[in-house]
Amino acid sequence: MTTFKPLQNKKITVIGAARSGLGAALFLKTKGNQVFVSDFGKPSDLDEARSILEANGIGLETGGHSERVYQADCLVISPGVKSNAPVVHEALNRHIPVISEIEAGYQFFPHPIIAITGTNGKTTTTALTGHLLTVAGHRPLVAGNIGIAFTSTWEQWESVKKGVIEVSSFQLDHIADFSPATSMILNITPDHADRYQTFNHYARSKFRITENQGPGQLFIYNADNDVIAPYLNEVQAQKWPFSVKKPLHFGCWLEGNRIMMQTNGKAIDLIGTQELLIPGIHNVANAMAASLAAAREGVSPGVIAEGLRTFKGVHHRIEFIRTWNGLSFYNDSKATNTDSVKVALESFPGNIILLAGGQDPGNDYNDLLPLVKERVKTIIAIGESAEKVTRSFTGTVPVIQGGMDLERSLNEAVRVSKPGDVVLLSPACKSFDMFKNYEHRGDVFRQLVLDLK
Known part of the structure; x- marks a missing residue:
């Protein structure tokens, strides 16, 4: 190009x-x-x-x-x-020539960039990386697919020292010279079947994040994700792995419930997983990736640990809203695919009332059935895909039609719940059938929950 x-x-x-x-x-x-x-x-x-x-x-x-x-x-x-x-x-x-908005901004941005992609966890890891650098006094710009257009932040560029940018596969499809100092792929799982001819096309799109990198730059990757491994030989940058499933000799890994990191010849015990404020093993992986990015920027282990202990998470990603009448309400509106919903369900031991549905991206719900059977009490099917959600889960758990009315759907969830239950909006679908975007959907849900009396 x-x-x-x-x-x-x-x-x-x-x-x-x-x-x-x-x-x-x-x-x-x-x-x-x-x-x-x-x-x-x-x-x-x-x-x-x-x-x-x-x-x-x-x-x-x-x-x-x-x-x-x-x-x-x-x-x-x-x-x-x-x-x-x-x-x-x-x-x-x-x-x-056709380029993406990320590429247009990159051509003018005067500082090093940490670029983060993956099917799931991008927003949390981007925010967490920015938080770690902020705690260390590095003055980062946090933008991109996280909800703040990169180019819209141009007036801040001279006052920051580096960029932490969330990038989607759609944005990577039309890069030309984009070459971050540090790139990161958190995971690659099936998604966006409506945009890519094959899963391989989708994976290739993700790996464009590192195609312009050289030996002086860094690529951080999930060693537990089997899809990533076959592409590693093509990466020219230095490679730092992380894993929540197996011990490593370099990068980040778990020893019992301790997060370990080694980037310079000595293994460091960072913190225990129980000290993280964000729930779920997926967030342990996100914390590892962010810690490696911060370490690359020279942030000390002690400051990284402090940042990990104080990070409260992001809006719309398993976001705790309130406890009311013994029910706990969570907003996971950013879950626009089944893998994100799986992550959300794995974050709770059970007793979940799940609100799911929206604009269907081509979901196959079969992989969710065992987890839904184990942890979900009732599904409230919402949005234009309510019929498909109902067909997919009927016979596994009770399903109630909420349709195109989120308020009515929430009221149904409250009606069938009991104290101790978790009411979780985790749609597995896009939001455009009823809302401007997933943020709008999450904001409406949050307000409806706050208005419960």
Whole structure:
């Protein structure tokens, strides 16, 4: 791919006017570019974006992509735009470079980047890595797929020392020169069957995070994930592993319930897993990955341990909301695939009332059946996939139809629960059938829980 470095004084079309697209358009405008934004969405859904763009001298078209899109030196696409979208194909056929918003920001970001990807755990690990560096006084920027568009943070760049960036496979699909100082793959499990022809295509997309790295850079990876192993020989960066299942001689591993780390010739006992405030063995793995990234930045073991003990987790990822009438309520709205739901269910010993469903990404629920049978008392099926959820779990546990009304679904969950139960929103599906995004879904659920009287 041919890109323009720097992207200055060019004609640039941004595809998508949501969070990432809006951030990219406004940022690229500050670099002297002629920016135009095109979004396939309804005009009425983009009134706010139009006002912001027009106030900054940026044109916006909605409802489709016109010929004006291709009157550009480069296309910058939002993560929500599929790589096989006609607008992307047409641009490439015309030999117009297509890059992601992450790539556009990378070309200007003046500091080293720690880039984090994986099917699950990205947001928690990104936030935790940022927390460890903050405790150490390193002034990191935390952005990306975590919910803050990388390019929208440009005004902070001169005041920080490094970037901790969560990146999705969609963002990696259209990188060109993106080369983080430290890259990380937490895990790779089946996901996004609606975006990738095969699972191998999806795994390859994840590994693009390290394709431009060299021997002076670092790749942190999960030694327990069998999908990762076959690709390791292709990685040119230094490799630091972590494992929650087996002892290692280097990297991070468990000895009993102690998190051990060795990066410079001496094994260090960091903390006990019971000292973490975030529940579940998956979060032990996330803590290991973040600890290795912090160690690479020169953070001492004592400061890493302090940061691990004080990290409270992130919104929408097994987020504790409140205890009410003996029930514990958790918001796991970011669980948009079955593997994330598995992680959530494994975080509790049982007595779970599970709210699941939404915009189906092509889920096969068979792998969840044993765990659901073991730990879930009742499922409340929500969203446009409620019928599929009902068919998939009927006969394993009781299923109640909540449909397109989250408030009614929550009330059903409360009705069938008993003191000591856990009411868990962990949808396994995207949110766009009923909400703007998973954050909106989680925020609505949290408020409904807080309003219970």
